[in-house]
Amino acid sequence: MKKLIKNGVIVTATDTYEADVLIDHQVVMAIGHNLDEADCEIVDAKGCYIFPGGIDPHTHLDMPFGGTVTKDDFETGTVAAAFGGTTTIIDFCLTNKGEPLQKAIDRWHEKSSGKASIDYSFHLMVSEINNDVLAELPNVIEKEGITSFKVFMAYKNVFQSDDATLYRTLLEAKKLRALVMVHAENGDVIEYLVEQALAEGNTDPIYHALTRPPEIEGEATGRAAQLTQLADSQLYVVHVSCAQAAEKIIEARKKGANVYGETCPQYLVLDQTDLEKPNFEGAKYVWSPPLREKWHQDVLWQALKNGDLQTLGSDQCSFDFKGQKELGKDDFTKIPNGGPIIEDRFSILFSEGVVKGRISLNQFVDLTSTKAAKLFGLYPKKGTIAVGGDADLVIFDPNQERTISADTHHMAVDYNAFEGMTIKGEPVSVLSRGEFVVKEKQFVGKAGHGEYIKRAKHNEPYQLKKVLPTNS
Incomplete structure (x- = not known):
């Protein structure tokens, strides 16, 4: 199903602006306002940044x-x-x-x-x-x-x-x-x-x-x-x-x-x-x-x-x-x-x-x-939020605070190098190629979703495939 991320603030390496993001077939299909919501899962990002x-x-x-x-x-x-x-x-x-x-x-x-x-x-x-x-x-x-x-x-x-x-x-x-x-x-x-x-x-x-x-x-x-x-x-x-x-x-x-x-x-x-x-x-x-x-x-x-x-x-x-x-x-x-x-x-x-x-x-x-x-030969497939690029997105709440601890981290290791450090700002939901891996701080991904990426040569752009939206 298509996804429409609404009410967030998009941040790239060059721009910061309010807009919605339409995702279909693993890529960003459209960025703008008043996008068609038909057959979409609506994701509310109010109060959050949307980062690549x-x-x-x-x-x-x-x-x-x-x-x-x-x-x-x-x-x-x-x-x-x-x-x-x-x-x-x-x-x-x-x-x-x-x-x-x-x-x-x-x-x-x-x-x-x-x-x-x-x-x-x-x-x-x-x-x-x-x-x-x-x-x-x-x-x-x-x-x-x-x-x-x-x-x-x-x-x-x-x-x-x-x-x-x-x-x-x-x-x-x-x-x-x-x-x-x-x-x-x-x-x-x-x-x-x-x-x-x-x-x-x-x-x-x-x-x-x-x-x-x-x-x-x-x-x-x-x-x-x-x-x-x-x-x-x-x-x-x-x-x-x-x-x-x-x-x-x-x-x-x-x-x-x-x-x-x-x-x-x-x-x-x-x-x-x-x-x-x-x-x-x-x-x-x-x-x-x-x-x-x-x-x-x-x-x-x-x-x-x-x-x-x-x-x-x-x-x-x-x-x-x-x-x-x-x-x-x-x-x-x-x-x-x-x-x-x-x-x-x-x-x-x-x-x-x-x-x-x-x-x-x-x-x-x-x-x-x-x-x-x-x-490293991944841009603009990855590394930005642009139409045609992979829908790899982070919905990030800049106001949430957490204290880093081995008791709550998700690594397999038995300690955390930053134990006890309080930080401000936290990912709430994370999408990889348009699919939630983390949703509302819960892991919903699966082993094997990640794909091996063959990269372009140094200083050469990654050639994107043209993907046409469908009604799926």
């Missing part, structure tokens, strides 16, 4: 790491994402050296098929560049619609690639019109600092941060940006956590480089002191890059406001405190890196950003949805 569905460009679901596997998979993770106003995620497909890329992609399809309640796509990790990899990359783009490749500059002897691999990936991405993503930390220096800390008997969670200082992230970000300029390619720096990294991105962009930056809500509202919590509680906040001293938050907020950082990812990578984080009880290097963020990404940015006057309402939409859609 959130796009989370950075998730790790059902991912092996540090001898264990993330607690949230594509079923629980996408349910939590939907409650948080996210209707599309892009997850990271990990590869193994010497293994065909397609084998890794097939493995990620197996993890996700029939489980997701919202739409999803993949980034592909590139751990080595050789003739076999170069031969496969065009097929990865054309067949799988994976148009973004990730290179790690950290996690030595696990994920880390050398500079030659990064540079050759940048060159290939320029030719193929793909976007290179980078985890920018100097893994070699981190390895030395970690060995030094352990030799001195420093094993507590706080040493995860102290062995990964912000200068290490800044150096790697600057190095990646310079290699991007040398290759005349394009780069997306994930999870920017500190002033030093933000400054390198700003510097590169001023020189005309195609360098983009993402930060995450944890770096905007949490700080390094969380890692000092007693009774090993600090392990809950171990992820990479680590939390920084509080003053870095102001720099990141300003970078978001100025457009120097373009997106907000969650870096969702959840591990239980009991039984998983505890693996590093006597050695911080064995604490699985990552946190449960996917559900609260959207609302934290609204509450801490819009409500507190740090960013505008339209910037909020751009950061949580539109810019990611444009960078």
Whole structure:
């Protein structure tokens, strides 16, 4: 049945206005006033904003790491994402050296098929560049619609690639019109600092941060940006956590480089002191890059406001405190890196950003949805509210307050990194391709509704199919 959302205020990255939205055959059919209500389910959005569905460009679901596997998979993770106003995620497909890329992609399809309640796509990790990899990359783009490749500059002897691999990936991405993503930390220096800390008997969670200082992230970000300029390619720096990294991105962009930056809500509202919590509680906040001293938050907020950082990812990578984080009880290097963020990404940015006057309402939409859609080949299918685009919509009450807690969240993990934080503004109902996934704060979706999305190339629009309305 067609749906007509009435009485709401539509907000996109550029406009804010009152109008109704007509949905049919999974897409937005019309936007305006006095639309035909015949054969429609009427949805009253009075007092609410109507946002484009959130796009989370950075998730790790059902991912092996540090001898264990993330607690949230594509079923629980996408349910939590939907409650948080996210209707599309892009997850990271990990590869193994010497293994065909397609084998890794097939493995990620197996993890996700029939489980997701919202739409999803993949980034592909590139751990080595050789003739076999170069031969496969065009097929990865054309067949799988994976148009973004990730290179790690950290996690030595696990994920880390050398500079030659990064540079050759940048060159290939320029030719193929793909976007290179980078985890920018100097893994070699981190390895030395970690060995030094352990030799001195420093094993507590706080040493995860102290062995990964912000200068290490800044150096790697600057190095990646310079290699991007040398290759005349394009780069997306994930999870920017500190002033030093933000400054390198700003510097590169001023020189005309195609360098983009993402930060995450944890770096905007949490700080390094969380890692000092007693009774090993600090392990809950171990992820990479680590939390920084509080003053870095102001720099990141300003970078978001100025457009120097373009997106907000969650870096969702959840591990239980009991039984998983505890693996590093006597050695911080064995604490699985990552946190449960996917559900609260959207609302934290609204509450801490819009409500507190740090960013505008339209910037909020751009950061949580539109810019990611444009960078990763989903726009205008997703990332905006426009006729012909997917009816991925969030009906959002800006006046509702809630206190974040593991007791009420929908992730499978046993703690919440933002426990006790009160935020203003909450999704009430969420639609994915015109179907309710969350309705009046109740989950009404189903596993398998989410579709795998083959994305367009970097900076190319997603070609929409023309859909004619019917009387169904």
